[in-house]
Amino acid sequence: MVDTKIDYTMILRRYDAEAENNDSPEAIAAKMLPTDAALKEVASAVLYMKFKEVGPAVTAALQVHEPLDIINKGLVAGMEIVSLLYAQHVYYLPEIMMAAKVMEVGIAIAEKQVPGGRATKGKMVMHAAEGDPHDIGKNIAAVMMRAAGYTVVDLGKDVPVDDVIASVKEEKPFMVSGTALMTTTMTAMKDGAAILEKEGINIPYMAAGGAVNRDFAESFNLGIYSAKAPMTPLIAEKVLAGYDWKKVREEWDSIVGGA
Numbered sequence: 001m002v003d004t005k006i007d008y009t010m011i012l013r014r015y016d017a018e019a020e021n022n023d024s025p026e027a028i029a030a031k032m033l034p035t036d037a038a039l040k041e042v043a044s045a046v047l048y049m050k051f052k053e054v055g056p057a058v059t060a061a062l063q064v065h066e067p068l069d070i071i072n073k074g075l076v077a078g079m080e081i082v083s084l085l086y087a088q089h090v091y092y093l094p095e096i097m098m099a100a101k102v103m104e105v106g107i108a109i110a111e112k113q114v115p116g117g118r119a120t121k122g123k124m125v126m127h128a129a130e131g132d133p134h135d136i137g138k139n140i141a142a143v144m145m146r147a148a149g150y151t152v153v154d155l156g157k158d159v160p161v162d163d164v165i166a167s168v169k170e171e172k173p174f175m176v177s178g179t180a181l182m183t184t185t186m187t188a189m190k191d192g193a194a195i196l197e198k199e200g201i202n203i204p205y206m207a208a209g210g211a212v213n214r215d216f217a218e219s220f221n222l223g224i225y226s227a228k229a230p231m232t233p234l235i236a237e238k239v240l241a242g243y244d245w246k247k248v249r250e251e252w253d254s255i256v257g258g259a
């Protein structure tokens with residue numbers, strides 16, 4: 001008999017039923033592919049590193065899906081499975097790099113179909129932290145921002161703190177973001193925020209990427225958190241409406257609730 005006082009979801013999470021079944025990692029990966037036929041083709045092209053197939057798959061998917069859905073539910077979904085296989089030592093760095101390239105080819109095609117040409121809502125400076133070569137998540141967040149009508153000044157990856165500060169002074173954005181996937185690089189964002197604050201530039205400094213969590217992002221002045229790329233335009237909207245970094249923190253849950 002089921003005891004209604006026990007929260008079984010927590011027990012299932014603790015004893016991860018999916019990871020402990022008898023399927024091979026490859027079989028688990030195949031099951032994680034999207035069920036929609038067009039998106040499955042797109043995600044499979046990334047998962048199996050098919051350079052020649054990603055273009056036709058994205059073009060076909062554009063007939064039935066919005067470009068941003070193809071990016072998030074097809075290309076990024078494929079890359080998430082790749083990350084899982086990497087964690088389970090089925091894929092190694094060469095596969096990761098090839099899959100990431102395939103994903104980028106697909107994003108470039110889908111991105112062209114995102115409605116553009118509108119007057120910009122505002123400018124954001126984005127970068128991957130000093131010492132950090134991981135820029136896939138940042139690139140996706142940049143696509144989301146452009147699609148939502150913002151101008152993105154993308155400084156790229158492994159960007160020295162000084163270059164970030166110089167760009168902020170020159171471009172005068174309403175917000176700056178840094179991405180870190182390595183624990184060794186995340187402190188660069190804290191350092192950058194401290195310099196900005198010292199110079200009286202009190203714009204929100206969004207800290208994101210796999211190495212970062214909300215506690216870290218909110219451990220330094222100006223710092224705000226974004227867990228997933230689609231949260232960025234939701235937070236940007238509030239900053240433009242006048243929220244400072246403290247208010248974004250206070251209302252974070254309700255702001256990103258829809259992402």
Ligand code: B12
Nearest residue numbers: 083134135136137138141181182183208209210226228229
């Ligand atoms: C792809 C990858 C690489 C690629 C990067 C290619 C590229 N152009 O980005 C390459 C092969 C270059 C690489 C290299 C290395 N990597 Co690597 N890599 C990964 C991997 C497998 C996937 C990361 C990824 O892109 N995922 C897909 C994206 C979509 O997910 P994401 O970045 O998490 O993004 C999501 C959110 O975090 C968020 N987000 C991310 N960025 C941003 C930005 C903004 C503004 C917003 C709002 C949101 C946001 O939104 C996304 C979802 O919506 C991870 C493992 C993992 N599971 O994360 C390891 C990982 C990050 N790498 C790792 C390491 C150690 C390295 C190397 C040092 C390995 C080595 N020994 O050489 C080198 C770096 C060497 C150097 N210093 O130059 C470690 C980091 C460990 C740590 N905690 O420090 C990881 C975690 C692997 C592991 N488990 O050990 N890597």
